[in-house]
Amino acid sequence: MTQTPERTTPPAPPAAIDQGKLEAFLGKVVNEVGAAYNTVLTAIGDQLGLYRVLADAGPLSSAELAERSGTAERYVREWANAQAASGFLSYDPVAGTYELPPEQAFVLADDTSPVYLAGIFQGAPAVFGMTPRIVEGFRTGQGVGWHEHGQALFEGTERFFRSGYRANLVSEWIPALEGVETKLQTGAVVADVGCGHGASTLLLAEAFPNSTFVGFDYHQASIDAARARAADAGLPADRVRFDVAGAADYPGTYDVVAIFDALHDMGDPLAVARHVRESLAPDGTFMLFEPAAGDQISDNLNPVGRLYYAISTMVCTPASLDQPGRMALGAQAGPARLGEILTEAGFTRVREAARTPFNIVLEGRP
Numbered sequence: 001m002t003q004t005p006e007r008t009t010p011p012a013p014p015a016a017i018d019q020g021k022l023e024a025f026l027g028k029v030v031n032e033v034g035a036a037y038n039t040v041l042t043a044i045g046d047q048l049g050l051y052r053v054l055a056d057a058g059p060l061s062s063a064e065l066a067e068r069s070g071t072a073e074r075y076v077r078e079w080a081n082a083q084a085a086s087g088f089l090s091y092d093p094v095a096g097t098y099e100l101p102p103e104q105a106f107v108l109a110d111d112t113s114p115v116y117l118a119g120i121f122q123g124a125p126a127v128f129g130m131t132p133r134i135v136e137g138f139r140t141g142q143g144v145g146w147h148e149h150g151q152a153l154f155e156g157t158e159r160f161f162r163s164g165y166r167a168n169l170v171s172e173w174i175p176a177l178e179g180v181e182t183k184l185q186t187g188a189v190v191a192d193v194g195c196g197h198g199a200s201t202l203l204l205a206e207a208f209p210n211s212t213f214v215g216f217d218y219h220q221a222s223i224d225a226a227r228a229r230a231a232d233a234g235l236p237a238d239r240v241r242f243d244v245a246g247a248a249d250y251p252g253t254y255d256v257v258a259i260f261d262a263l264h265d266m267g268d269p270l271a272v273a274r275h276v277r278e279s280l281a282p283d284g285t286f287m288l289f290e291p292a293a294g295d296q297i298s299d300n301l302n303p304v305g306r307l308y309y310a311i312s313t314m315v316c317t318p319a320s321l322d323q324p325g326r327m328a329l330g331a332q333a334g335p336a337r338l339g340e341i342l343t344e345a346g347f348t349r350v351r352e353a354a355r356t357p358f359n360i361v362l363e364g365r366p
């Protein structure tokens with residue numbers, strides 16, 4: 001039997017390799033894996049209230065941070081060093097203290113901030129835990145339902161989106177739709193389809209007390225959470241309710257139907273858009289809120305597109321593949337493709353009404 005002789009010197013890199021580009025990519029890899037781990041550490045800091053303590057207290061030693069948050073110092077010290085190396089905390093080597101700078105506090109510790117993004121970190125580890133299911137999906141083509149994910153994704157999604165809704169929904173996006181603000185002020189009937197925990201429904205219900213709102217979602221646990229949120233907010237049950245129903249067959253007729261970041265998760269967005277069209281009053285409005293994207297793949301090869309394509313691979317595309325229709329639109333479909341679906345569903349006037357760096361709002365009229 002012949003054996004390959006053992007190599008005594010490392011192989012030389014192939015001649016075509018550019019050393020500068022190789023080093024740049026190796027640097028990117030270190031940064032990338034560090035960021036992935038730091039995402040989990042950030043979710044831990046959020047869950048344990050470490051950012052809140054730091055935001056309230058100013059610079060703290062790891063012992064002080066541990067004591068005030070009821071956690072173990074040795075874990076906290078290692079966490080804080082990783083966070084300082086990531087630029088999430090600053091470190092004072094003389095005092096031996098860690099500080100949450102005000103800008104980081106605005107993003108990670110202030111739940112009234114328009115850019116409070118702790119929720120997106122909360123959801124990530126739950127999604128990472130689904131990796132074996134997603135690998136199976138790559139092999140078989142089968143989907144993974146939204147409902148199969150963990151509670152942390154449902155809550156994290158609610159918290160992440162609520163910040164943007166609170167900052168823009170009532171003040172910017174509703175006024176951007178033709179005649180909708182006046183209708184809501186006067187008294188309209190509104191459906192929020194794929195409402196999740198009802199963040200958008202509740203903000204609208206609070207802002208427009210003459211209108212009535214129903215949130216639909218196929219996921220029973222999300223509807224239960226939305227009902228609990230409505231009760232906590234003291235909203236009257238005859239004006240705001242949440243029911244389990246699919247987006248292609250929910251009951252009723254509405255002046256406004258809204259779908260917030262959910263159409264692309266559905267198996268048959270065309271059937272859903274047709275049902276929305278049928279469920280609208282003759283002069284009604286379909287408000288479609290979707291992730292910001294361009295119409296070409298190359299338009300989306302940027303940091304926001306990277307994040308959305310990644311989440312879409314792990315969550316949105318598998319969710320759609322789990323439902324009848326299996327259209328798997330993806331989270332970066334872009335306004336032209338979304339507009340085509342609305343037009344094919346019978347909407348005669350379709351336009352982009354608003355846009356932020358993260359999202360677009362399309363308006364569909366019958």
Ligand SMILES: C[S@@+](CC[C@H](N)C(=O)[O-])C[C@H]1O[C@@H](n2cnc3c(N)ncnc32)[C@H](O)[C@@H]1O
Nearest residue numbers: 146161194195196217218219246247260261262
């Ligand atoms: C990304 S979450 C967005 C939730 C909520 N609209 C928000 O903005 O926070 C997508 C939601 O769509 C719901 N969903 C997915 N497919 C659905 C379907 N066919 N019918 C009704 N709801 C659906 C999921 O249960 C989930 O709550």
